[in-house]
Amino acid sequence: MGALQRDDAAxxxxxxxxxDALLLRRTYAQFPLVNRAVSGWRKNYEQFIRPVLRKQGHSRILDIGCGGGDIAVNLYRWALADGLQVTVCGIDPDQRAIDFARAAGxxxxxxxxxxxxxxxxxxQLAADGERxxxxxxxxLxxxxxPSELQQLMADTEKLCPAVALHSDIRRSRLALVLFGAATLPLAGTSFIRRDGLVSIRRSFTAEELAQRARPGWEVEAASPYRNLLIWRSESDG
Structure with a gap:
């Protein structure tokens, strides 16, 4: 079985x-289920985010491309449960996502x-001097x-004095097969299955992402089938 080639045209x-507006809303509504299963944000929070929050009296978290907003809400709840004071800002250029996230919140x-x-x-936030x-x-x-990926990293460096973590799918043929089988019950109910399969084909291997990373960024392959693109500022050590 040969390697799964990246399809950036999909x-x-x-x-x-x-x-379809109804299928889009259903997709946002199903994101929490998929993210709980495959995105690993509880582990990311414990390993990368919580140590930073514990150093601050009050922390600000930015979720770029927040979609339906479930991860932003979960991060707030986890921090609150740990006795940490945070505010979370989720941003997305798609007004449809923002409307759904606000209503869900x-x-x-x-x-x-x-x-x-x-x-x-x-x-826009970087130009406004937000931190x-x-x-x-x-x-995301x-x-x-390619230019948008470079811009995202440049913006992140301006916005973040501590730690940034961009988590994405890691492309593999097995991931494609497993996701297709696991989401078969969702076929036709939303865009989750179709778009998820496209996402896997569009995503990077860890090596490909490392080749595209700006200086100072690290790439870690995480389970299951995830890449972590990590920025740690010099002040954070």
Whole structure:
């Protein structure tokens, strides 16, 4: 069985401005299920994020490309359970994602004063001089063009004085087979299965991502089938 070649020409349905609105909302609603199963953010929080938060009296977290907002909300809840004071900002240039995330946050009883969602990109926040103790993204990198990937890293360096963690899918043929089988019950109910398979084909191997990383960035291969693109500022050691 040969290596799975990257298909950067494939496009996810949910990225289309004219995609089916109902299927898009269902996709956002199903993100928490998929993220719990494959994204590993609880471990990321414990390993990379919580140590930074414990050094601060109050911390700010930025989630770039926040989608339906479930990771931003989970990070706030985990920090709160650990007795840590944080505010979380989720950003996404797609207003549809922001509208869903805001509504979902209200349903969960999360005050906008502690978890807010804004329809902006990272470059705007960097230009405004915003600073966050932790910057992260989930399953964003494979969506980006080469220039957008470089811009994301440059923005992150301006925004973050401590630690940044961009987590994405790691491409493999086995990941494609396993995800396709696991999400078969979701076929037709949303874009999760179709777009997830496209995402795997568009994603990088760890070696490919390392070749694209700016100086000072590290790439770690994590389980299951994830890449972590990590920035640690000099002040954070």
């Amino acid at each position: 496009r996810e349905e949910m990225d289309r401005p004219d995609c 209200r349903r969960r009883g999360i005050p906008e004063s502690v978890v807010e969602f804004l329809p902006v990109g990272s470059s 966050f103790d932790v910057v992260l993204s989930n399953h 990198l494979h969506h980006l063009t």
